[in-house]
Amino acid sequence: MLPFILVGAALAAFPLVASSNLVNIGVYALIYGLAAIGLSLLMGLAGQVSLGHAAFFAIGAYTQAILLTKYQVPGALAALAAALAAMVVALLVGLPLLRLRGHFLALATLGLGIIVSVVARELDITGGTSGIFGIPKPAILGRVYDSPREFFWLMTPIVVLGLLLASNLVRSRTGRALSAVNDSEVAAECLGVNTFALRLRVFVLSAGYAGLAGVCYAYWLGIVSPEAAGFELSVQFLLMVVLGGLGTVWGALVGAIAVEGLDETMRVLVPKIVPGATGEVQLIGFGVVLVLLIVLLPGGLAQLWAMTTARWRRRTGPATAAEAAAAATGEDHREPAEPAAGGSPSAALAQVLDAGQVPDRGTVVLAVRGLTKRYGGVVAVDAVDFDVHAGEILALIGPNGAGKTTCFNIVSGVLAPTAGTVEVAQRRVEGRRPHVVASLGATRTFQSLQVFGSSTVLGNVKVARHLRSRSGVLRGMLALTGREERAVESAAQAAVAALGLSDDTERLVGDLPFGRQRQVEVARALALSPTLLLLDEPMAGLSGAERDELAALLRATRTAGVAVVLVEHDVEAVMALADRVAVLDDGRLIALGSPAVVRTDPAVVAAYLGTDAEADDLLQRATQSAAEHTDDGVLG
Amino acid sequence: MSDLLQLVFSGLANGAVYGLVALGFVAVFSVREIVNLAQGEYSALAGLSAISAVAAGLPLLLACCLVVPLVVLVAVAIERVVIAPVKRMTPLISIILTLGISTVLKAVMLLIWGPQARGLGPFPGRDFLLGGVSIRSQELWILGTAAVVGTAVVWFYEHTLRGKTLRACAEQPVAARLVGISPRTASMVAFGIAGFVGAVAGVVSSPIYFSSWSSGLALGLKGFVAATLGGLVSLRVALMGGLVLGVLENLVAGYVDTGYRDAVAFLVLVLVLLVRPQGLVLQPKALRV
Numbered sequence: 001m002l003p004f005i006l007v008g009a010a011l012a013a014f015p016l017v018a019s020s021n022l023v024n025i026g027v028y029a030l031i032y033g034l035a036a037i038g039l040s041l042l043m044g045l046a047g048q049v050s051l052g053h054a055a056f057f058a059i060g061a062y063t064q065a066i067l068l069t070k071y072q073v074p075g076a077l078a079a080l081a082a083a084l085a086a087m088v089v090a091l092l093v094g095l096p097l098l099r100l101r102g103h104f105l106a107l108a109t110l111g112l113g114i115i116v117s118v119v120a121r122e123l124d125i126t127g128g129t130s131g132i133f134g135i136p137k138p139a140i141l142g143r144v145y146d147s148p149r150e151f152f153w154l155m156t157p158i159v160v161l162g163l164l165l166a167s168n169l170v171r172s173r174t175g176r177a178l179s180a181v182n183d184s185e186v187a188a189e190c191l192g193v194n195t196f197a198l199r200l201r202v203f204v205l206s207a208g209y210a211g212l213a214g215v216c217y218a219y220w221l222g223i224v225s226p227e228a229a230g231f232e233l234s235v236q237f238l239l240m241v242v243l244g245g246l247g248t249v250w251g252a253l254v255g256a257i258a259v260e261g262l263d264e265t266m267r268v269l270v271p272k273i274v275p276g277a278t279g280e281v282q283l284i285g286f287g288v289v290l291v292l293l294i295v296l297l298p299g300g301l302a303q304l305w306a307m308t309t310a311r312w313r314r315r316t317g318p319a320t321a322a323e324a325a326a327a328a329t330g331e332d333h334r335e336p337a338e339p340a341a342g343g344s345p346s347a348a349l350a351q352v353l354d355a356g357q358v359p360d361r362g363t364v365v366l367a368v369r370g371l372t373k374r375y376g377g378v379v380a381v382d383a384v385d386f387d388v389h390a391g392e393i394l395a396l397i398g399p400n401g402a403g404k405t406t407c408f409n410i411v412s413g414v415l416a417p418t419a420g421t422v423e424v425a426q427r428r429v430e431g432r433r434p435h436v437v438a439s440l441g442a443t444r445t446f447q448s449l450q451v452f453g454s455s456t457v458l459g460n461v462k463v464a465r466h467l468r469s470r471s472g473v474l475r476g477m478l479a480l481t482g483r484e485e486r487a488v489e490s491a492a493q494a495a496v497a498a499l500g501l502s503d504d505t506e507r508l509v510g511d512l513p514f515g516r517q518r519q520v521e522v523a524r525a526l527a528l529s530p531t532l533l534l535l536d537e538p539m540a541g542l543s544g545a546e547r548d549e550l551a552a553l554l555r556a557t558r559t560a561g562v563a564v565v566l567v568e569h570d571v572e573a574v575m576a577l578a579d580r581v582a583v584l585d586d587g588r589l590i591a592l593g594s595p596a597v598v599r600t601d602p603a604v605v606a607a608y609l610g611t612d613a614e615a616d617d618l619l620q621r622a623t624q625s626a627a628e629h630t631d632d633g634v635l636g
Numbered sequence: 637m638s639d640l641l642q643l644v645f646s647g648l649a650n651g652a653v654y655g656l657v658a659l660g661f662v663a664v665f666s667v668r669e670i671v672n673l674a675q676g677e678y679s680a681l682a683g684l685s686a687i688s689a690v691a692a693g694l695p696l697l698l699a700c701c702l703v704v705p706l707v708v709l710v711a712v713a714i715e716r717v718v719i720a721p722v723k724r725m726t727p728l729i730s731i732i733l734t735l736g737i738s739t740v741l742k743a744v745m746l747l748i749w750g751p752q753a754r755g756l757g758p759f760p761g762r763d764f765l766l767g768g769v770s771i772r773s774q775e776l777w778i779l780g781t782a783a784v785v786g787t788a789v790v791w792f793y794e795h796t797l798r799g800k801t802l803r804a805c806a807e808q809p810v811a812a813r814l815v816g817i818s819p820r821t822a823s824m825v826a827f828g829i830a831g832f833v834g835a836v837a838g839v840v841s842s843p844i845y846f847s848s849w850s851s852g853l854a855l856g857l858k859g860f861v862a863a864t865l866g867g868l869v870s871l872r873v874a875l876m877g878g879l880v881l882g883v884l885e886n887l888v889a890g891y892v893d894t895g896y897r898d899a900v901a902f903l904v905l906v907l908v909l910l911v912r913p914q915g916l917v918l919q920p921k922a923l924r925v
Contacts, residue, residue, distance in 0.1 A: 049731050096910045103671045106731050107860050111902030122895040279751040284743035290736030291718055
């Protein structure tokens, strides 16, 4: 809270000491800064960029101008309507486009900017090319905000409040989930994060900020013209965010001040250097700074600040590792992790796994029928059937390329099957997104690590509580989440303790050795309180002792009633751990049964040893036995 | 009827320019997975430079032939100096970076040529009437050039070894390097082609559609929309997409309102993404998890 009060006080004091001309520039910096804060949320949180943010700015400004001059609507009401108008347009644009990966939102918003200025020029109600003028200056309780100084004071609380709300959002459940998406979209979705819905909300919110900035702009200039939607302004907003530092809302304000300063300097300087230069001459400065930033300082001023403070700290004395980690993640330094209830891993596990949610032992939690995945002519998975029951460990084994991970990808919603059905908790999920599968209680870990690299161990695990907490964008912005956050924290702590990671809670996950990172993934998956846990090679990279610990943990998880499916290369470990083993070869399920049966199955032996002397005979028997075992499996 | 034919024909000429620009997007995207926002600027730069060269006394066609390699050089130089050094090229970074390049190019053009739009003198030839449709010789120049350049670029990518290696680089950079294809060269060639098609589009279109410091923005957006129709990877569909977009724009301008011409591209983009996103999404990298 203190930084916001300090910045508020500094801003409030500025008009008292600065010249009227400087205050005038400052007013623009605050107005544009408000829009830049919104854009910074979009770029930092949603990982998307808008090249037409001025469109939302203009929609806000025009709505305000029309409502004030043509319909005499009270100012505050008009401002609300203006911000809403911008948000509705963002919703309409975002709905189709945010579903797509890649560059489409950027280019579509660029197009939107062009459309808004075309429409503003064409319509009568927007006053054509000359725009709308005669917008009255705002008056609150008889005080008229008409001088630069007065207007600056009017803007200060608005901007500080906007900054506070935005920075709350970054630290909220929504911010945590989206930051995870930026690190690994697939992992976040498998933990129940609905990327599309959250991105859409942030996009709409950022348009709201821009719309509100447009309202201030209309009030300040007293006139709105099609230039308000101009591409140059959109570039300016973008530059503010990049200069300040992607991912920091504070940066947007600092960037806004810096860019307004640059703008003013260029307008004075360029005509002196290039005689006769007219028009948008400041653009040369914007372009050069933008390119230099990306090439030399992609983190913007925030990166510079972090580098400087790190150097200063190194000079004054070595910081503790925890402090450095806290500084790197922007999180407050915390006391060492409090021991989870009971202290022992098994007690911690019991705390994480929600007993009330787990179905009765033996209930079918995953039913796969005729699962097929083709890539062109290659059949990766070929008509595979199996069931998984609550309270059992099923191991999926097979040679490389047998289709094990593809099966996992289809079950968890990462891939859509070519044919076949997948039922999780009696609900058909094939072809649905991973977050839908996760919402039914199924989650997974990954063969190639998918940890959230910019976050700590605890931060990684907290993401898995996404579905077990509810607060949305609004509650996040207002920071009314204290109790829920404490619950998330304690559940995450318990999951961390269950894997014996309590000493590393506050370390950046990327600093851990490979095997520990795997364990973080398992802790993360457990923290979802799953009913179905899919583990893709969880033993890889673990030491012998760590393997034993993990095996014990998985047994305890099974005992708690969770269904565990395991892909693993270490066949001996699998045979010791699993209740049933399914063997895939070349996409087909060639055996399914107890470890003892599978171990001696000739088709399995052939698949692993590659004897093709009696291939035909073996193949025939394999098909038979696979069919028998599949029947066993179904009957359970 | 002749109204319609007239609108369609001049729309085709207009669309051929978009198609050429779209080729530039595809050329760069298929090798570097970058949407090059400076693509439109190559055209503006070529148009304005040609105007200056003619003003300096050079014959028109010679001026054009000099300007095109010059712009190719600029495009490649920018790739070397600014784009190549960036190690971690995420979509977000690539958009911001090429936006920055585009802004610098725009600003430089504004400082050199000022804010006014101007046109290059028309290429040799005479306008004529055919079945009630007035045909400007410049439009034939545009269509002819687009046909020749478009065919050449498609042929280069699909039938020459060098063209095929470019695609290989995009799909498997490591494997391409192992068999001796340099991603560095591939990237330079891609930007060179982008500069080439952009510059050609710029000089042939300048006599009718004019060139100015800011004309690259709308041109670039429309080229992108055309390229999107081909999923940003198909050269043929991108060229065709340009023609379709040009005709649509002309029909809207003729039958609805000239002012709304610039809105067409955006609506096409959104509609296409709504109706057939699966055919148009950027080919997702095979997810390895």
